[in-house]
Amino acid sequence: MPELPEVEVVRRGLDRWVAHRTVADVEVLHPRAIRRHLAGPEDFAHRLQGHRMGEPGRRGKYLWLPVEDTGEAVLAHLGMSGQLLVQPHGAPDEKHLRIRVRFTDALDTELRFVDQRTFGGLSLHDTTPDGLPDVIAHIARDPLDPLFDDEAFHQALRRKRTTIKRALLDQSLISGVGNIYADEALWRARIHYERPTAGFTRPRTFELLGHVRDVMNAALAVGGTSFDSLYVNVNGESGYFDRSLDAYGREGLPCRRCATPMRRRAWTNRSSYFCPRCQRAPRTSS
Numbered sequence: 001m002p003e004l005p006e007v008e009v010v011r012r013g014l015d016r017w018v019a020h021r022t023v024a025d026v027e028v029l030h031p032r033a034i035r036r037h038l039a040g041p042e043d044f045a046h047r048l049q050g051h052r053m054g055e056p057g058r059r060g061k062y063l064w065l066p067v068e069d070t071g072e073a074v075l076a077h078l079g080m081s082g083q084l085l086v087q088p089h090g091a092p093d094e095k096h097l098r099i100r101v102r103f104t105d106a107l108d109t110e111l112r113f114v115d116q117r118t119f120g121g122l123s124l125h126d127t128t129p130d131g132l133p134d135v136i137a138h139i140a141r142d143p144l145d146p147l148f149d150d151e152a153f154h155q156a157l158r159r160k161r162t163t164i165k166r167a168l169l170d171q172s173l174i175s176g177v178g179n180i181y182a183d184e185a186l187w188r189a190r191i192h193y194e195r196p197t198a199g200f201t202r203p204r205t206f207e208l209l210g211h212v213r214d215v216m217n218a219a220l221a222v223g224g225t226s227f228d229s230l231y232v233n234v235n236g237e238s239g240y241f242d243r244s245l246d247a248y249g250r251e252g253l254p255c256r257r258c259a260t261p262m263r264r265r266a267w268t269n270r271s272s273y274f275c276p277r278c279q280r281a282p283r284t285s286s
């Protein structure tokens with residue numbers, strides 16, 4: 001599953017290679033990739049043909065391309081294995097090519113949606129006055145968004161009867177923080193994942209948000225370096241995750257701060273990784 005930094009890298013690629021181009025035609029090679037567009041592949045193609053793409057937007061892990069002058073937007077669902085590629089016309093079709101978008105200009109490139117497992121796809125939606133596809137209007141801003149409101153997030157944490165990792169993964173409070181980033185940021189902040197949010201002080205909330213941003217920006221910096229060519233790609237893998245993780249996936253390995261063996265605990269249907277010494281469990285955890 002791609003995390004926010006990978007999706008942001010794709011957004012930047014689309015901004016550079018696809019924004020402001022006019023669609024010549026759309027070829028749907030596998031109807032499953034359009035299944036979220038209920039009116040079907042022909043309607044999808046018809047609504048794009050002859051229209052200019054606007055500047056791509058992202059909220060959390062959601063990515064979209066506005067269609068200029070129709071008030072609609074193409075929402076990309078990357079699923080587990082979805083990729084958006086900008087390829088030269090002559091490049092051989094990928095084995096799992098699902099959708100091809102050609103443009104009217106003389107540039108020699110087309111947009112391709114490739115998806116091995118077809119959990120992902122593209123769909124067209126009306127947009128809100130903010131320019132968001134209406135189906136994601138309830139998703140909160142992510143912490144890299146300049147308009148993310150730290151104080152409002154802190155107040156929401158205090159009001160909610162929840163625990164901190166649940167809150168970090170609650171997309172109505174904050175978006176784009178996946179399981180991996182939550183564990184990394186909590187380790188950096190020395191906070192146990194089951195800590196109730198009601199007792200959070202403002203400095204503690206702000207420090208944690210700072211760590212969330214640091215972890216995301218570090219991943220973004222790595223993802224961004226592989227992307228200076230004619231290629232937009234996301235595959236859910238990131239070199240960052242192999243090299244730079246301090247908590248996630250490190251069960252039994254020494255904590256990089258205090259050398260205590262790291263632990264893994266089942267958490268909802270996933271895992272939480274933490275240092276039992278740096279991140280003390282709350283006494284009243286349920």
Ligand SMILES: [Zn+2]
Nearest residue numbers: 255258275278
């Ligand atoms: Zn430790």
